[in-house]
Amino acid sequence: MRSVADAVAAVSAHQVTKVFGSGSDRVVALDDVSVDIRANEFFTLLGPSGCGKTTLLRLIAGFDHPTSGRIDLEGQDISYLPPYKRPVNTVFQSYALFPHMTVAENIGFGLKMLGKPQSEIDAEVSKMLKLVKMEAMRDRATSAISGGQQQRVALARALAPKPKVLLLDEPLSALDLKLRKEMQIELKRLQSETGITFIFVTHDQEEALTMSDRIAVMSAGKILQVGSPRQIYDHPSHRFVADFIGETNFLEAELTSVSKRVGKLKLGSGTTIDASLPGDGVAKGPVTAVVRPEHANLVKGKAAAASLTGKLGNIVYFGTDTHYHVALDDGGEFIVRMQNARDDAGRWSVGDAVGVSIDKDAVQVLRD
Amino acid sequence: MADTPRKPFSIRQQSGFGTIAAICFLALYAPIIVLVVYSFNSGNSIAIWEGFSWRWYEAAWANDRVKDATIVSLKLAVSASLIATVVATMAALATTRTEPFRGMTAIYAAINQPLMVPEIVTAVALLIFFAIIKVHTGYQGLGYLIAAHTAFCIPFAYLPIRARLENMDLSLERAAADLYASPWQAFRYVTLPLMAPGIMAGAMLAFVISLDDVVITEFVKSGGQDTLPTYMLGQLRRIISPEINAISTVLLAISITVVTVFFVLSRRGNKSSG
Ligand SMILES: Nc1ncnc2c1ncn2[C@@H]1O[C@H](COP(=O)(O)OP(=O)(O)OP(=O)(O)O)[C@@H](O)[C@H]1O
Ligand SMILES: [Mg+2]
Numbered sequence: 001m002r003s004v005a006d007a008v009a010a011v012s013a014h015q016v017t018k019v020f021g022s023g024s025d026r027v028v029a030l031d032d033v034s035v036d037i038r039a040n041e042f043f044t045l046l047g048p049s050g051c052g053k054t055t056l057l058r059l060i061a062g063f064d065h066p067t068s069g070r071i072d073l074e075g076q077d078i079s080y081l082p083p084y085k086r087p088v089n090t091v092f093q094s095y096a097l098f099p100h101m102t103v104a105e106n107i108g109f110g111l112k113m114l115g116k117p118q119s120e121i122d123a124e125v126s127k128m129l130k131l132v133k134m135e136a137m138r139d140r141a142t143s144a145i146s147g148g149q150q151q152r153v154a155l156a157r158a159l160a161p162k163p164k165v166l167l168l169d170e171p172l173s174a175l176d177l178k179l180r181k182e183m184q185i186e187l188k189r190l191q192s193e194t195g196i197t198f199i200f201v202t203h204d205q206e207e208a209l210t211m212s213d214r215i216a217v218m219s220a221g222k223i224l225q226v227g228s229p230r231q232i233y234d235h236p237s238h239r240f241v242a243d244f245i246g247e248t249n250f251l252e253a254e255l256t257s258v259s260k261r262v263g264k265l266k267l268g269s270g271t272t273i274d275a276s277l278p279g280d281g282v283a284k285g286p287v288t289a290v291v292r293p294e295h296a297n298l299v300k301g302k303a304a305a306a307s308l309t310g311k312l313g314n315i316v317y318f319g320t321d322t323h324y325h326v327a328l329d330d331g332g333e334f335i336v337r338m339q340n341a342r343d344d345a346g347r348w349s350v351g352d353a354v355g356v357s358i359d360k361d362a363v364q365v366l367r368d
Numbered sequence: 369m370a371d372t373p374r375k376p377f378s379i380r381q382q383s384g385f386g387t388i389a390a391i392c393f394l395a396l397y398a399p400i401i402v403l404v405v406y407s408f409n410s411g412n413s414i415a416i417w418e419g420f421s422w423r424w425y426e427a428a429w430a431n432d433r434v435k436d437a438t439i440v441s442l443k444l445a446v447s448a449s450l451i452a453t454v455v456a457t458m459a460a461l462a463t464t465r466t467e468p469f470r471g472m473t474a475i476y477a478a479i480n481q482p483l484m485v486p487e488i489v490t491a492v493a494l495l496i497f498f499a500i501i502k503v504h505t506g507y508q509g510l511g512y513l514i515a516a517h518t519a520f521c522i523p524f525a526y527l528p529i530r531a532r533l534e535n536m537d538l539s540l541e542r543a544a545a546d547l548y549a550s551p552w553q554a555f556r557y558v559t560l561p562l563m564a565p566g567i568m569a570g571a572m573l574a575f576v577i578s579l580d581d582v583v584i585t586e587f588v589k590s591g592g593q594d595t596l597p598t599y600m601l602g603q604l605r606r607i608i609s610p611e612i613n614a615i616s617t618v619l620l621a622i623s624i625t626v627v628t629v630f631f632v633l634s635r636r637g638n639k640s641s642g
Contacts, residue, residue, distance in 0.1 A: 061546060062545075063542055082545070084545045085548075090546045096540050113557075114548050157547070
């Protein structure tokens with residue numbers, strides 16, 4: 001089977017750097033970014049404010065051009081093509097609906113500019129209105145519909161010309177929580193129904209994990225890691241990624257042997273444990289490793305299964321699960337998250353001497 | 369909300385506000401009211417009331433010189449405001465829709481120069497300048513007045529258009545480009561319709577300003593040419609009759625109509641962009 005990776009990428013960035021300003025105002029918004037975005041995938045750019053997500057999106061849309069490097073669309077260099085010649089559409093954060101046009105005119109705008117006959121535009125607009133469930137609003141003014149409805153119109157408008165790639169810059173950030181959840185599901189549905197490649201920008205890690213086929217985690221103009229939500233969550237390659245996504249435990253330890261993508265890790269407690277490595281090029285010696293709180297369990301006393309030992313500090317009850325804060329004997333703190341069961345109550349109490357057993361394949365060595 | 373402890377500062381609550389406001393309005397409008405009232409005087413005086421009549425309106429209507437002056441005024445105001453609006457629209461686009469460039473502030477100042485230079489200075493300068501051209505070409509027509517009026521109308525047309533463009537969300541034009549509109553199409557289908565209220569406002573302002581001008585017109589006009597205001601000025605030097613009041617009242621009515629339309633348009637425009 002020819003894998004997806006062999007196919008031509010929908011969008012690929014080759015060593016793209018974008019610099020704004022000069023002298024003391026110089027900002028490197030994108031720093032040597034290379035990434036392949038596959039056809040038909042829901043790809044998310046995730047990162048904190050100012051890390052360059054919008055800049056990358058603007059370069060793909062054509063509103064700006066790279067300082068160096070190249071952007072390809074299906075293998076064609078589009079770095080300097082103006083936006084109106086790119087089969088790429090954008091859903092703007094502010095929606096940017098045309099206030100002097102009705103809902104239908106907004107949705108039909110792209111097709112009209114492409115010179116399609118009016119009958120075809122009307123048919124396509126009807127299809128789009130149906131797709132985003134806005135049939136009743138066809139002739140409304142865009143100022144006479146709610147925020148969530150404006151969002152749907154913006155989506156329909158961007159989808160109507162059937163772009164190769166749809167860019168979405170934090171499209172849900174203006175919506176309240178309930179609507180946001182609804183639209184997340186809606187977006188996933190639209191993506192699979194239309195088969196269009198979505199490039200989605202967010203700084204909300206939960207949103208990224210639930211919606212994406214793959215995620216690129218960005219920090220300070222660089223892409224640190226690209227992978228499926230599971231890969232990113234279970235096997236973060238950098239401290240930043242591990243820290244940014246979910247809760248995690250950091251362990252300072254010594255890598256004593258390296259083979260393929262697995263190594264032996266000697267923990268502070270003296271025990272040795274198997275650990276996944278972040279690709280090649282990790283040398284023996286002191287490293288940082290991470291373990292997710294739900295990938296560890298508490299055991300009574302100094303049981304043999306325990307990789308770490310310590311004293312139970314805080315116990316924080318969350319309903320479905322409980323967080324146990326363990327003060328490790330060799331210093332540092334380790335959080336264990338366990339599902340609550342019916343007969344759990346009173347099983348653990350503050351001050352208990354406990355061991356921590358770590359699941360198989362749950363230790364991930366970081367690159368930095 | 370209901371439980372706000374203190375009302376915010378309101379100037380209308382200050383003692384004496386009402387009185388001062390009344391005096392201001394009186395100073396502004398009393399002379400105009402007197403002017404309008406006396407335009408209906410049946411006597412020859414602009415100071416002694418002798419009864420109501422349309423006499424002076426009829427007299428003005430029958431006066432060929434008034435007719436000629438009206439035609440000149442309208443031709444002039446229409447051409448000057450049209451040209452000024454087109455130029456101002458392009459200037460506004462160039463100063464808001466391009467990357468900031470060196471000398472932009474200087475250009476901005478240059479466009480608004482007629483607002484700052486004393487009108488009499490411009491008038492004298494134009495008088496001398498056009499005199500030279502007249503000597504060399506022999507042309508005596510309306511062109512000089514149109515050129516002069518266009519020049520001082522530009523900033524009045526420019527300001528509302530620019531204000532409109534500055535308030536417009538730039539992402540709208542970006543969205544148009546994103547949806548396959550070429551730069552010209554984006555202008556034609558998005559920028560232009562959205563700036564139309566500003567353009568209308570600018571054109572009307574320019575029209576009223578041109579219609580109203582005396583100083584520059586008086587200096588620039590060729591012999592025998594008169595606009596309504598310069599004709600009236602000429603009349604005042606001889607006999608003063610309520611005919612002047614009648615003409616003024618008509619001009620006032622036109623201005624009020626145009627300005628009202630201007631406000632309605634700009635209010636509606638602001639709403640749709642909000
Ligand atoms: N036109 C510009 N001129 C100068 N600096 C810019 C410009 N656009 C972006 N930057 C800078 O580039 C960096 C990246 O900006 P960008 O808008 O891509 O961030 P972002 O990841 O989208 O952030 P956010 O989550 O806040 O939207 C920031 O430091 C920003 O200040
Ligand atoms: Mg952004």
